[in-house]
Amino acid sequence: MKSPTPALLLLVLAVSVFNGAVFAAQPINGFRGLRWGDPVSSIPNARKTQSLAIGEHCYERPDDTLTMGKATLSDIRYCFYKDRFSSLVITFPSERDGDAIKLALTEAYGVPSQPHPDLKHHYRWRTSKAEAILEYRPEGGAFIANSEALRRERKNEIRSSTKNRSADR
Template sequence: MRTLPTLARSLVLIGAALCASAAGAVELRGFRGLMWGDAPSYLGPAQLVQAEGSVACYRRENENMLFGDSPLSAVRYCFNRDRLFLVVLDSTVNLNGLLADFKSGYGAPDVQTAAYARWGGAEANLMVDISTAAPGAAATMRIVANEYAR
């Protein structure tokens, strides 16, 4: 009956691989004091900067304009049907600078090119992407809570 121990070992290895892949997923319960799904009233003093359909984006007064060591030019909190689902950080540094700050806390991205990096995806609870319009240009990070994006 050597097949039973072999099967058991295989199942353990598959389970470990699944746990490792889940452990690599980005898990942020929210961002800077707000939880995913919170209403705009949780922002405190803020200005509406963009609205289209059921989505409204705000800039909070007295925002921390750093992400790690990366200076930011803007931070926008976006709500779909009055529930926080997206945070957009516009940096003043290039992709590599912002990427280094995020990787230090969350590990290597699932996908990376010269102008783009992504953790998670549409099927995950959370997706984070960092992109730039051109090499050397300032980068933008988007953190999307997929549950509230729909």
């Protein structure tokens, strides 16, 4: 029997690696034990911090570890809409930290898309449960993840509210 050609072996290896990356990816269900939709009371000793969007309240965990993989983090904010965990905002101080976060996220959630190829460090992960964006420059950046269900709910409420105000005029 003839042995397989190197090209065939390379193709099988490439397909195996690609399939492994796809099947190893997990849906983004939350962060560090907190799942989308969990109440604020799920965070012991939560400390209120600056909110980033109207109708949202953000908190920090005083005992949070400010690392992700090999990256050093500046800040982790857990944001809640109607007392339900709806988004996560992580900031970090350098491009090196951004590279390390991208590696950790790729290992956990698979290879991201690059919706804007002209932007060097702009990546997106999207699942049925969440959308996440990582963007950074030499001076640092942010990782933002949002619950897809709560984002849709909020969008529908805003749309409904806008229609109601227009009808009242």
